[in-house]
Amino acid sequence: MTRTVRAKAPAKVNLQLTVGPPSSDGYHPLVTVFQALDLWETVEATPRTDGEITLALEVPAGAPVDATRVPLDESNLAWKAAALLARTFGIDDGVDLRIVKGVPVAGGMAGGSADAAAALVACAEAWDAGATRAQLATLAARLGADVPFSLHGHTAVGLDRGDRLTPAMTHGEFHWVLATQSEGLSTPTVFAELDRRRAAREQATSDFEVDGALMRALMAGDAVALGQALTNDLEGPAMSLMPRLEAVLDACDAADACGAIVSGSGPTVAALARSRQHALAIAAHLKAAKVADAVVTASGPASGTVVVAD
Structure with missing residues (x-):
């Protein structure tokens, strides 16, 4: 009997993002600490018998998402996830995928990676593929550097391309305010700007290790100490490409x-x-300052990708 399976996957924020120089294959090694947030991408999977994959999109009212920037063909990561799972497990059936967006597009919060993780879990269940979580994690790494964390969730240290994950100990809950822009930034362009800035000696190379102060703040559940330890090597390049981000950071500082x-x-x-x-209170201040196109609040750490009961 055909049934629809729904899975949800979380957004993420990088508490630390340290970027090494590019290797011969063009990829940059990373040391990063992820935290999953309770903003969700939901993917529904309904099997079909003709082997075809279709993709539809829903944006709930009020979600900070520009639907026009989400591809609905085989270039979408959810589509790629379904196709990869079918090839790997020899599945002949197709699937109708429906994405319900809750994470900004091209916003640095891994919304596309969350779609891929949710599609893997939903399709594996809908097709009764018998895939283990470890097998899904292996496929996730083939789809993109952030997809394994979308599957894993919670808080974790990521190494290499960010896909070698180790759970991080945390205490309590952390509360976030997310200021989004309607215009996105291309990840490859931001990395290229980092390389340019370093070559021009406009930006130094960070110590390539997990920040001890950040990990201690997480274990203590100390938001003030964690806030002081946040670091991102891509922040300078992103601000260079989109200078108005400086006003957003200034407004956050003004809101204490x-x-x-x-x-x-x-x-x-x-x-x-x-x-x-x-x-x-911070969200209200950012809205009044009009430095962002949308402002939302979220908490973490959130769970990884899970099947959602009807």
């Missing part, structure tokens, strides 16, 4: 955020609050 950082390759700025109430 514990810390603020460009998330991943940007342009979303993530501000850390002392409490849920403080997050709401």
Whole structure:
């Protein structure tokens, strides 16, 4: 009997993102600390018997998402995930995929990677593929550097391309305010700008190791200490490409955020609050300052990709 399976995967913020020089294959090795946030991408998978894959999109009212920038063909990571799973497990059936967007597009929060992770889990269940979580994690790494963390969730240290994950110990809950822009930033372009800045000696190379102060703040559940330890090598390049991000960071500072950082390759700025109430106050300040196209609050760490009950 055909059934629809729904899975959800979280957004992420990089608490630390240290980028090494590019290797011979063009990829940059990373030391990063991820935290999953309770903003979700949901993917529904309904098997079909003709071997075809289709993709539809829904953007809930109020979600900070520009639907026109989401491809609905085989270039979409959710589509690629379904096709890879089918090839790997010898599945002849097709699938109708429906994505419900809740994470900004090209915002540095891994919304596309969350789609891929949710599609892997939903399709594996809908097709009754018998895939283990470890097998799905292996496929996730083939789809993109952030996809394994979207599957894993919580808080984790990522090495190499960010896909070698080790869980990080945390205490309590952290509250975030996310200031998004309608215009995105291309991840390859931001990395290229980092390389240019370093070659021109405009930006130094960071110590290539996990930040001890950041890990201690996570274990203590200390938002103030964590805010002071946030680092991102891509923040300078992102601000160079989109100078108005400086005004967002200044507004976060004026709102007494514990810390603020460009998330991943940007342009979303993530501000850390002392409490849920403080997050709401920061959000109100950012909205009044009109430095972002949308402002949302979220908490972490959130779970990894899970099947959602009807």
